[in-house]
Amino acid sequence: MTTNKELLAAEAGALAKTARIKYFDIVIDSGKGALLKDVEGHTYLDLLASASSTNTGHAHPKVVAAIQQQAAKIIQYTPAYFANSPAAELAQKLADIAPISGPVKVAWGNSGSDANDGIIKFARAFTGRQYLVSFMGAYHGSTYGSLSTSAVSLNMARKIGPLLPGVVKVPYPDPWHRLPDESETAFVDRMFAAFLEPFKTYLPAEETAVIMMEPIQGDGGIAKAPTEFVKRVADFAHQHGILFAVDEVNQGLGRTGKMWSIQHFGIEPDLMSVGKSIASGLPLSAVVGRAEVMDSLPAPGHLFTTSGNPVTTAAALATLDVIQEENLPERSARLGKLAADFFAEQAEKHAFIGNWRMYGLDGGIDIVDPQTKAADPVATTKLIYRIFQLGAIMISLKENILRFQPPLVITEKQLQQAFAILAQAFAELEMGKLVLPENAAQIGW
Template sequence: MSENERLLANEAPAFSKAARVKYFNIVIESGKGATVTDADGKTYIDLLASASATNTGHSHPHVVKAVQDQAAKLLQYTPAYFANDNAAKLAPRLTALAPISGPTALGWGNSGSDANDAIIKFARAYTGRPYIVSFTGAYHGSTYGSISVSSVSLNMSRKIGPLLPDVVKVPFPDPWKRLKGESEADFVDRMFAAFKLPFETYLPAEEVAVILIEPIQGDGGIVKTPDAYMHKVYDFAKANGILFAVDEVNQGMGRTGKWWSIEHFGLEPDLMSVGKSLASGLPLSAVIGRQDIMNSLGAPANVYTTAGNPVTAAAAMATIDVIEDEHLLERSTRLGKKAADFFAAEKKKFKFIGDVRMYGLDGGIDIVDPVTGEPDADATTKIIYRVFELGAIIISLKTNVLRFQPPLVITDEQLQSAFDILDQAFSELSAGKLSLPDNADEIGW
């Protein structure tokens, strides 16, 4: 029995099956830059970046030193009662980076989930309105508030209701809803009509507190909202006194070649959630918003014992240093162009590659049936498993979308090696050489 197998067998009786989306039977033991090594000593190129939580790579020396230095001084004293020096320095630094003009404030959390919960709380408090509008395909987290506004998997609502009341979900304008021959303008008009339908039939706009959207959906398939659609939604919100909030947990912190994905639209949110890569994967999140909104609640309405603690705040300060000093926004843009060119060339070679979406080092690649054009879940599973066997980690979303989100520090050489692995897997699938793993029915969302 391998060390991976031994550890997993030891864990299995004590670990809930609800707590992990299953992909590969490995135990991650260490990581460096854009690679991770399992308990058997095999090293992989990481094309997932811990679900976009390690944009600065694994164990970046500057982040590690900041954590070590702070841990030797003070691990934790609850920020619920007293400030600590790192968090006190981080708050104005992070709010200054937010794409919100005017006075801006934040509150700390431990995960993107509670940051999205906080959006709900502050929006209701500030507006005095009950209703929350979110989108199909969204993933906002796993707390009761954030799971209530999510809709990427039935297992996020199955057997755990009732969920948070007064949440209305509208269709996200993803490319799978576009009709054959439909123009971009007609698609946007049709999807915006679907957005407005609740407001015209049962949902009074004057009772809606906030519209929450991922400018680029993450777990929904790495899909950018059409620009014209986003502007229509934004204008509708402003015309009706509804707050406009964005989830930047997956797509923020430089992932798309900008600090925040909403910057691709030239719009300013009223509220935003940040997490994942904020502290290079350590448990820290933030809800950031206009100062008047963020002061609409009093303590302890958004207080957590460990949120914004000295160690995670030190990691976040160091993370921002790395993104700035190593020019990771520019790096994401440059390497993202190389990735876009690679996948475009592969699409010409292989008819099972459908739509390719790339926003910096942030991509969704559809795998489809070459004859029908429909999603091909089996082919997708064959690809990700073969890529894993060849020495890289990539997973699937929505059953048939390859999730391409390597750490932004990945080297040109590592990226080329990943391209070579992907090309080999695509070629072998095309030649009929790949088969499904024995546990294929367990793999994926």
């Protein structure tokens, strides 16, 4: 039998350092639903869903059948020149379910990163303006445009500048910005004033093309902006002829208990990016937006040889069917309440659980020093490693945040098993029984 260690050792000589954020020394071999299996046959509960790219779970029968059937017909012929049947059907279906009124159009890509690049292109083309506004804590991707608008890791800026010009980053109203005893109204007022400051001092609103936002930040810590703040930002944008764009790559497609995370806010975007789970993890993305905006950019301004190919779009059609037929957004909302109850109970028991957030099956749990309430990355690493040893895959964000994003098809029994594993790890940390792995310094973002 080939072991995890042997395969990783063989890979190490050829894989660049930047190609993986290190967590656990396993090689994934197979998956089914919310379960993963490594090459040695160890089974794990998946609490990450491949970074929220497998909302329908692993190897869903309907998605697998769609891939197999389409692959037997034709795998690829570039949609850059000719249409294919599944992509033509998917474009209309995606336009129909977009949270945007009026005529909507779609442009394909291969990843969420290039979809966010597309937002930049379409916004500049439509408005004739250059400046882009995004938020601190954002993760929009790793291509130059999407990376330039991101602000979640210094390693997304080190050694690779200069980045795209014309990008201005403003503070995101996450829980860590809120002052003790500050009311939500006062918090929103303060954060919106910080948002406006660039426009009052050096950023001409009339030269700004787009404000890009994750209404619920993903890699920034699974944190939801206050609804009133997002409304003010969108209103400001439209008052000044600026497009309002949302990134739904991580948080869309049922993850938060609604089809799209922006639906929690009662706001319609002008543009949105979709990726990750749209094809159950196959490389497909889309920019979706108001037709007049999408028609502002001529070909080949945003097209790619393999984007929207027959296999990925067939997988996406099946994925959307599964999401709708199995009511996965509603299921996420219902099971998310169980998760919220569990983490609320654990926070009462353990002072090292600080702020925690749950939006459907989509949560961030802050691990802090019980006395100072400061972020505790050491305890966080101990926890995720012990959770791994106990049979579940969970990673950390921003050094001290547990990322809870299981596939939306996880069964209630599996969810309770996950709770039992987490509760045991929490209890063992409380009792001082957990130790760091030998490679702890290499683990995490």
